[in-house]
Amino acid sequence: MFEKVLIANRGEIALRVIRSCRERGLRTVAVHSDVDADALHARLADEAVCIGPGDPVRSYLHIPAIIAAAEITGADAVHPGYGFLSENPEFAETCAQCGLRFIGPLPEQMRQWGDKVSARALAKSLGLPTLEGSDLLEDVDDAVSKAEGLGFPLLLKASGGGGGRGMQVLRSAEEVRAAFETARAESRAAFGRGDLYFERYLERPRHIEFQILGDTQGNVHVLGERECSIQRRHQKLLEEAPSVALSDEQRQDMSATIRRAIKEVGYVSAGTLEFLLDDDGELTFLEMNPRIQVEHPVTELVMGVDLVGEQIRVAEGLALDLPERPLTPRGHAIECRINAEDPDTFIPSPGRITELHMAGGTGVRVDSGVYGGGLVPPYYDPLIAKVIVHAPTRQQAIARMRRALSETIIAGIRTNIPLHQRVLQHPAFEQGRISTRFLQELQG
Amino acid sequence: MKLDLDQLRDLIRLLDEANLTEIEVEQDDDRIRVRREPAREVSAAGFTSTNEPARPTRPIPPAGDAPSADDRTYVTSPFVGTFYRAPTPDGEPFVEIGDAITPGQVICIVEAMKLMNEIEAEVAGTVVEVFVDNGKAVEFGDRLFRIEPD
Numbered sequence: 267m268f269e270k271v272l273i274a275n276r277g278e279i280a281l282r283v284i285r286s287c288r289e290r291g292l293r294t295v296a297v298h299s300d301v302d303a304d305a306l307h308a309r310l311a312d313e314a315v316c317i318g319p320g321d322p323v324r325s326y327l328h329i330p331a332i333i334a335a336a337e338i339t340g341a342d343a344v345h346p347g348y349g350f351l352s353e354n355p356e357f358a359e360t361c362a363q364c365g366l367r368f369i370g371p372l373p374e375q376m377r378q379w380g381d382k383v384s385a386r387a388l389a390k391s392l393g394l395p396t397l398e399g400s401d402l403l404e405d406v407d408d409a410v411s412k413a414e415g416l417g418f419p420l421l422l423k424a425s426g427g428g429g430g431r432g433m434q435v436l437r438s439a440e441e442v443r444a445a446f447e448t449a450r451a452e453s454r455a456a457f458g459r460g461d462l463y464f465e466r467y468l469e470r471p472r473h474i475e476f477q478i479l480g481d482t483q484g485n486v487h488v489l490g491e492r493e494c495s496i497q498r499r500h501q502k503l504l505e506e507a508p509s510v511a512l513s514d515e516q517r518q519d520m521s522a523t524i525r526r527a528i529k530e531v532g533y534v535s536a537g538t539l540e541f542l543l544d545d546d547g548e549l550t551f552l553e554m555n556p557r558i559q560v561e562h563p564v565t566e567l568v569m570g571v572d573l574v575g576e577q578i579r580v581a582e583g584l585a586l587d588l589p590e591r592p593l594t595p596r597g598h599a600i601e602c603r604i605n606a607e608d609p610d611t612f613i614p615s616p617g618r619i620t621e622l623h624m625a626g627g628t629g630v631r632v633d634s635g636v637y638g639g640g641l642v643p644p645y646y647d648p649l650i651a652k653v654i655v656h657a658p659t660r661q662q663a664i665a666r667m668r669r670a671l672s673e674t675i676i677a678g679i680r681t682n683i684p685l686h687q688r689v690l691q692h693p694a695f696e697q698g699r700i701s702t703r704f705l706q707e708l709q710g
Numbered sequence: 711m712k713l714d715l716d717q718l719r720d721l722i723r724l725l726d727e728a729n730l731t732e733i734e735v736e737q738d739d740d741r742i743r744v745r746r747e748p749a750r751e752v753s754a755a756g757f758t759s760t761n762e763p764a765r766p767t768r769p770i771p772p773a774g775d776a777p778s779a780d781d782r783t784y785v786t787s788p789f790v791g792t793f794y795r796a797p798t799p800d801g802e803p804f805v806e807i808g809d810a811i812t813p814g815q816v817i818c819i820v821e822a823m824k825l826m827n828e829i830e831a832e833v834a835g836t837v838v839e840v841f842v843d844n845g846k847a848v849e850f851g852d853r854l855f856r857i858e859p860d
Contacts, residue, residue, distance in 0.1 A: 300851050316849040317790045331850070334791040334822030338847035364823065 267582055268292055268343045268367065272336045273311065274357075275347030276326060277635035278651060279558070280307035283345045286574040295339045297332055299325035301643045306635050313339050320645045326350045329357050333364050343367040343581060345574075349647065352557040353380060369581040371535045371556045378531070379554035383425045383463050389539075389551040392527035397542060397550040400464040406446040412464060413442050419467040422449055426457035433500065435467050470701035471542040473497065474509050474549060476524055477565045479573070479588070480533035481580045487588050488521040488528075489569045490595050492561055495700045496689060498612060503682070503705065504602050504689060505561035507568045508595045510660060510698035511543055520549055521592060535577050536562070560649065561601050563633060567656040568595035598663040599656045602671065602686045604634075605648040609685040610709075616644040620678035625670035629656045629663075642679055650681070660698070664690055785855040787848040788829065791822035795844045803844075809837050811857065818854060835859040 271287045272295040273280045284294045284307065296311030301320040308314040315335040318325030325331065327350055336344060344366050346352035355373035362368065370376075379385045383402055390396045398416060402425060403409040413420055413436065422434045422445060434449060436442050446462070454460040477489040493509035494502045508517065524539060538559050540552040562573050571593070576586055606615045622638035634651035636642060642650060653670050657663040668690050671683050689695050692708060733743070787793070795803040795818055805817045811831040820827045839856035842848055 315790055316851055318850045325850075330823050330825065331790050334789070335849075337823070338790065338792060 268578070270295060270312075270339065270341045271343045271345055271369070271578070272297065272332070272339065272341035272366075273307070273345050273347065274326065274332050275345075275350055275352075276302055276305060276307055276646065277649065278633045279347040279349075279560070279635075281310060281635055282633055283347060283574055284311055286572060286578060287345075289572075290575065290578060292578070295335065295341050297326070297335045299645070301641070301645065304640065306637055306640065315339060320643060322350065322645060329354075329360055332357075333360060333366070336366055337364070341366065343369055343578075345369040345577070346557070348557050348560055353555075355380070367581050369535070369577050371533060371537060375531075375533055376556045379537075379556050381425055382423065382427070382553050383461070385554055386551065388531070389527070389554070392530055394523065394527050394539075394551045395549060397468075397552060398466040403446075403462045403464070406443060409446050409462070409464075410439050410442050414439060416464060416466065419469075420464045421467040422446075423463055423465055424449070424453035424457055425461035425463055426459050427453065468542055468544050470703050471495075471544055472509070472511055472700065473502075473540065473702050474512065474543045475538045475540045475559075476520065477559075477562070477573070478524065478528055478533065478537045478539065479571075479576055479580070479586055480528065480535065480537075481586045482534055482583055483585045484529070484532065485586050485588075486525050486529045486533060487586060487593075488525050489565050489571060489573075489593060490517060490521065492564055493700075494561060495702050496695075496704055497702050498705050500702075502561060502603070503605075504600065504686060505564055506598065506600045506660070506663070507564040508598070509543075511547070514594075516547070516549075518592065535580050536573055560603065560652070563631060563652065563654045564599040564601050567599040567631065567654060568597055569593050570596065597656055597658045598660040599654060600663045600667050601652050601654040602667060603649055603682075604651040604653060604674075604676070604686075605682045606642045606650050606679045607648045607682055608680050609682045612682075614644065614648045615680035616642045616648075617679045618642075619676060621675055622677070623673070623675040624651070625653060625673050627670070629666055630654075630670045631656070650676075661696070664696060783835075783857050783859060784853045785817065785829065785831065785857060787820055787850060787852045787854055789820045789822055789827055790849050791820040791827070791847070793842045793844065793846055793848045793854065794819040794821060794826075795840070805837050805855075807837055807840060811835060811837060820848060829854070831857070833857060833859050 270293040273283045274297060280296060287294045294311040296308045296314040297317045298305055298308040298314055299318055299320050300316055302308055303316060317331040317335050318328055344361050351357040353376055355376040358368040358373040386396050400412045419435055419437045422436055434445050436445060450460040450462055453462060472495045474491050474493055476491050480486045491509050491512060492505050492507045494505045496504040536558045538555045541549045542552055543549050558574060566573055579587060607613060608615055619636055619638055619640050624632045624634055631654040636650045655663050655666040655670055657666045671686055674683060805811060811817060812834050813832055815831045816828045817831050818829050820829060835857040837855055838858045841853045
């Protein structure tokens with residue numbers, strides 16, 4: 267059993283982890299950069315250690331500083347949250363070498379799923395339906411020949427990429443010739459290597475992902491899906507569970523397929539398998555994220571599970587505290603990511619929050635990392651809070667979210683709440699007719 | 711400078727295999743010195759041993775960007791870790807109150823992950839105050855010394 271957990275993160279996810287720790291009777295250590303000295307996570311943890319300056323490379327991404335903070339506070343486990351070091355196998359290994367338990371998947375499991383091309387090959391070998399695509403592209407001639415073999419349109423992607431960066435839609439051999447070398451150089455600059463590959467481009471897919479949890483005893487559970495089609499520049503903005511586009515039968519079939527596949531290779535802790543859903547209702551595997559995700563609360567609400575609490579249990583070597591029969595979603599949950607940014611231009615809006623009132627009432631959960639009078643520093647992700655609602659039906663959940671956002675007051679900085687309200691009031695969204703292109707089309 | 715653990719491990723291994731007491735590597739503006747006490751057991755990895763680990767040292771300038779006139783008289787910790795005033799548990803402190811110091815002079819150690827990070831003075835002056843007791847934990851930016859500049 268752990269006694270003290272260090273959270274190697276900041277903002278709302280650091281608070282989320284502190285909450286699960288506290289309910290389990292564990293003491294918590296926050297780490298923070300000097301500009302985050304008064305941040306909420308540093309104030310609410312039992313102890314807080316300043317690990318470096320505002321630049322994340324020298325603080326939240328700096329492995330020796332985080333390990334040193336664990337050493338001087340006597341922490342026995344580390345939760346990485348999402349982003350920062352959460353998918354870094356070297357960090358997980360260093361924790362183990364220093365006698366700290368890493369609350370997450372095993373380093374070899376992170377490596378197994380970290381590279382997108384090999385992850386897709388693995389998924390295919392495990393019997394998961396995968397999106398048609400190529401191996402790594404050797405050079406521009408190889409790219410043209412593979413593209414013509416697959417047929418257009420195609421998506422050119424970086425194998426080491428993430429967050430939607432470095433992707434391009436290509437519709438002809440001429441476009442492949444024009445784009446290849448630039449894309450390779452960009453990938454090398456952004457991700458350290460220039461490996462590129464093709465994937466079938468779907469014009470208006472839905473983004474559907476399945477939550478999994480595994481333990482060291484070999485148990486694997488699939489906790490239904492989330493629909494994350496409302497995105498801007500490939501960044502999710504609004505997520506919901508369950509998806510209106512899946513039938514109960516399709517959900518059960520895919521859950522059983524995933525459970526069989528993941529059991530075969532083994533997986534410890536929380537993870538997410540991302541899929542695209544095409545117009546014909548076919549799900550195809552895209553990638554696996556070996557960490558807790560931003561949008562995990564919608565699954566927690568409809569499944570009645572504390573995902574972070576289960577991660578901690580599993581890291582302590584305990585079996586998952588879940589029934590053997592597959593869980594089914596109850597009601598409908600929606601999450602809106604509140605970003606400190608201009609709602610039209612998406613330009614970040616850091617600064618001092620002069621006034622803050624978060625929504626409450628029946629069926630409303632707020633996971634926030636900020637407070638009135640607090641500072642939103644310019645160094646980090648613009649996500650400052652998540653408003654999550656739960657209601658018996660999707661229609662009621664939409665009404666509840668509109669109500670919750672209408673009573674949310676965040677002054678001193680700009681937020682994307684007006685954009686969320688436009689989405690929630692749009693007839694196509696209300697009817698569930700959405701795709702990953704929805705926001706682009708809404709904005710004209 | 712990026713702390714490369716693999717490079718450090720290699721240096722420690724080399725130190726052990728060649729039975730040396732000190733190695734210093736300089737590349738561009740970066741300098742790593744790995745040193746150990748003579749005739750003592752050193753683990754090959756240097757990280758997992760609990761008794762007498764190798765003492766890789768890496769001089770680090772103190773924290774703080776473009777200090778103002780007032781801040782300049784303080785030496786703050788550039789690192790989170792454990793503060794040591796002397797090179798060995800029984801050794802003499804690097805500096806005492808009243809000592810004159812010169813830029814580049816090692817004035818203390820902050821240990822993190824068994825790495826002994828030597829902290830150097832940036833200004834010439836006199837040590838007038840020590841804020842932290844030997845062996846105590848320090849965070850990034852904590853005040854370690856007050857210096858009366860020359």
